[in-house]
Amino acid sequence: MPSVLGLLGAKETAARECVERAREEVARVAAVLAEAERVLDRLVIAREAVVEVLTEPAAQAVARVEDAVESVSVAAVGAVPCSTVPHRREGLTSAVLAPDYRRVMSVLEHEAAAGRDGTRARTLAAALGLEAVPAKIEGVRSKARRLVERGWIAQHQPGVFSILTS
Known part of the structure; x- marks a missing residue:
């Protein structure tokens, strides 16, 4: 019969692994988000510049x-x-x-x-x-x-x- 402490230890280890995988996924998503925001900023600036050039006589x-x-x-x-x-x-x-x-x-x-x-x-x-x-x-x-x-x-x-x- 397994011990209660052994069962809790196994569940704790599984939970730690799950948390670590989630942290890695959050870091990956944050990097993707940062790159997407950088591209968006550049596109907004480019659009504003083009609009200014096209609308200014x-x-x-x-x-x-x-x-x-x-x-x-x-x-x-x-x-x-x-x-x-x-x-x-x-x-x-x-x-x-x-x-x-x-x-x-x-x-x-x-x-x-x-x-x-x-x-x-x-x-x-x-x-x-x-x-x-x-x-x-x-x-x-x-x-x-x-x-x-x-x-x-x-x-x-x-x-x-x-x-x-x-």
């Missing part, structure tokens, strides 16, 4: 490249290191600014032409087509402050920006 692509070239040339006209906003001086136009800063300048010029004395960051963000959420408004406010610091625009009161009149 050639003129916009050329303009984007020209904007990149202009922002690189900022260093040659006296930009602050690691900045896309050079200090304003005679002879510089807003064309030396990075595209986002030129857009802020354009909105402020439009507001000034409409007879408005100053524009708040929230209004700037809306005019730029951004959502009126704090993160977007703060981003615009930061850009406007940088333009003020470099002498491109004026800040008459906290948060109210306008084009310099000279």
Whole structure:
């Protein structure tokens, strides 16, 4: 007659073998899953790139490249290191600014032409087509402050920006 401890020992050994096989299977499935996720990520990126290329008109692509070239040339006209906003001086136009800063300048010029004395960051963000959420408004406010610091625009009161009149 077999002993109870012997029977339990045999069942324990069988259970350990089963657990080990299951762990090996989990490791194999995890490796297959990781590879499948890597392939999926690459395919998503490729699809997004193709959609971008196919939907962006050639003129916009050329303009984007020209904007990149202009922002690189900022260093040659006296930009602050690691900045896309050079200090304003005679002879510089807003064309030396990075595209986002030129857009802020354009909105402020439009507001000034409409007879408005100053524009708040929230209004700037809306005019730029951004959502009126704090993160977007703060981003615009930061850009406007940088333009003020470099002498491109004026800040008459906290948060109210306008084009310099000279």
